[in-house]
Amino acid sequence: MGSTAEIRPKAEAIPYRGKPLPNVPDDLVVPDVLQLDCDEKLWVPQAPDVWFRPLLFHVSQGYFVNILRVRRSGILSRHRHSGPVCATTLKGRWHYLEHPWWATEGSFAFEPPGDIHTLEVPEGVEEMITLFHVTGAYIYVDPDGHPLGVEDVFSKLESARAHYEKVGLGGDYVNQFIR
Template identity: 45%
Template sequence: MSSAITRLEAYKDDTMKRIPLPEHAARELFFTTDEDDERVWMPIGDGILARPMLFNPVQGSWVTLIKADKPGIVSRHRHPAPVTGYTLEGAWGYLEHDWTATPGSFLFEPAGETHTLVVDPEVGHMKCLFHNFGPLIFVDAEGNQTGYDDVFTRLEKFKAHYEANGLGAEFATRLIR
């Protein structure tokens, strides 16, 4: 038993009482990621994978881990809503900005931001946790729209991916809150 669980168990005695959730409140979502099961990662480009963590269709947002195993462009897109990102591994940045995100870097992107996400060629890989508060509009080098993703299209893509690889669509739907 880990020391964290031991510490928590010390507080769970007969005098402790659980406070119930309000009647219509959603349950928390807690899980540990299985990094060894490649089926949880959906390819979204050459050497680029995504793993959903949360879908919130009520607010139109989603949380995703994005990882790339080689240098190059991950995507070029525009955000009509804010995005936050937290870098876990590697290094990446935007061609339109002069900073490089490394492990421990936090990013807030305001609505209206258009950028080209690239993996740093010297490091050659990246993994970042992104929270999209709204859709992604994919654009070409001139800024013309080439595609679109929102919480609903992302959820459907992940459901199809998990259904096809044996995990089942419910692997994605269980992440809805």
């Protein structure tokens, strides 16, 4: 069976007419995610000068997608991944102390499960913004790898829910991001 992905004339633009597959959730579309100077209420505080903007909490498959915004230089966290992570840097730059590469504006990074690294935003970077797709959990560790804390789709979801309640959007505001 060959590929059927091809451009067809507008006259052939016929939507699917068959029966929907059972138990398929609705699509999720979050408009203007690259409009980074959006309403500050949408950014959930994570640490001093660190926020995230949720785009998707996929609770049944254990992953989340968010935009991380950091407005300070220094060490952000040391962590181990229980699942793969994909990152696209939208603004600024950052790196891991344990690796030679730098994530610069417009770059993509894949981080395999089990990787342990220490995220640093270097001096001179006023703002770092990166879109992260995180599968599984971050396990925060000390320099010797001993666990200090865990963050996953459920803790991120509850943090966002509490924030949106506090800023007047209502705790249910976060429900639009849950699949």
